[in-house]
Amino acid sequence: MDINCKKDGTTLLVSLSGDIDHHTAQEISDGIARSFRHSHCKNIVIDFTDVNFMDSSGIGMLIGRYKETEIFGGSLAAVSVSGELMKIFRLSGLNKIIDCYDNARLALSALKGDIYEKQI
Amino acid sequence: MKNKFEIEFSALSQNEAFARMCIVSFLLPRDPTVGEINDIKTAVSEAVTNCIIHGYCGRSDGTVKMCASLDENDLYIEISDSGCGIEDIEAARKPLFTTKPECERSGMGFTVMEAFMDTLAVRSEKNIGTKVIMTKKLRG
Numbered sequence: 001m002d003i004n005c006k007k008d009g010t011t012l013l014v015s016l017s018g019d020i021d022h023h024t025a026q027e028i029s030d031g032i033a034r035s036f037r038h039s040h041c042k043n044i045v046i047d048f049t050d051v052n053f054m055d056s057s058g059i060g061m062l063i064g065r066y067k068e069t070e071i072f073g074g075s076l077a078a079v080s081v082s083g084e085l086m087k088i089f090r091l092s093g094l095n096k097i098i099d100c101y102d103n104a105r106l107a108l109s110a111l112k113g114d115i116y117e118k119q120i
Numbered sequence: 121m122k123n124k125f126e127i128e129f130s131a132l133s134q135n136e137a138f139a140r141m142c143i144v145s146f147l148l149p150r151d152p153t154v155g156e157i158n159d160i161k162t163a164v165s166e167a168v169t170n171c172i173i174h175g176y177c178g179r180s181d182g183t184v185k186m187c188a189s190l191d192e193n194d195l196y197i198e199i200s201d202s203g204c205g206i207e208d209i210e211a212a213r214k215p216l217f218t219t220k221p222e223c224e225r226s227g228m229g230f231t232v233m234e235a236f237m238d239t240l241a242v243r244s245e246k247n248i249g250t251k252v253i254m255t256k257k258l259r260g
Contacts, residue, residue, distance in 0.1 A: 019137060021133075021136050021137065021165055021169065022133050022136055022169040022172065022173065023133035023134055023136050023137065025224065026224075029224055053140070053158075053161070053162075053165075055162050055165040055166055055169070055232065056166060056169075056226050056228040056229050056231075056232050057169065057225075057226075059226035059228055060224035060225045060226040061224055063224070063226065064224040083155075084154070084155070084158040087158075087159075087235075087236075088162070088232070091228070091231065091232065091235055092226060092228050
């Protein structure tokens, strides 16, 4: 599992690659939480372009990050969520608390308050 | 022609991916759809994770057994541990139920298995272990 974080204004953009399961979820949680703390950002955008698999361990990991952004009055957004991953999002209701976008540019624009289009 | 396999592996979290790969490799000659493959490997991942986290409470000296059979389009999967067992199966199967609220666990494991497979049965006995039986008809 690779976790790459970069700052864009008040948003931490996180790119994940690999599988998200119980084995990797803790490492991802810790990695994002550490970068988020040091970044002084309020929003997190997670790019799922290179995520091949996610089970319910990913739900817990995402809810954890959602709670962290809430503390700072920010938001958690997701980018490039595949149809297979979206099944988990819908089943768990994640799609109701995390806005999903086709790409990082749209997500970053939305968080800056620009006009945007959500991923359906 | 009926095909089947049976494996046993250590209750280590890195073996969750191994279990997923095994079931996918077993199914590939049947040429299932991408959606079917994803549903089945997700359900397997949930069941194996439950064995490791809940059955053995993170102890690595236990083993997880997985056996599967495919008869034409009918897939049958059994995943079991010899761990602590589930006290209240009905409660455990409810969405968002978790015995580990201090961890980032969603309590959605059984809900995912139920949603992604056609049938799910759970048998458990305290200090004997838990067996999860799932079936799915392949349509692709």
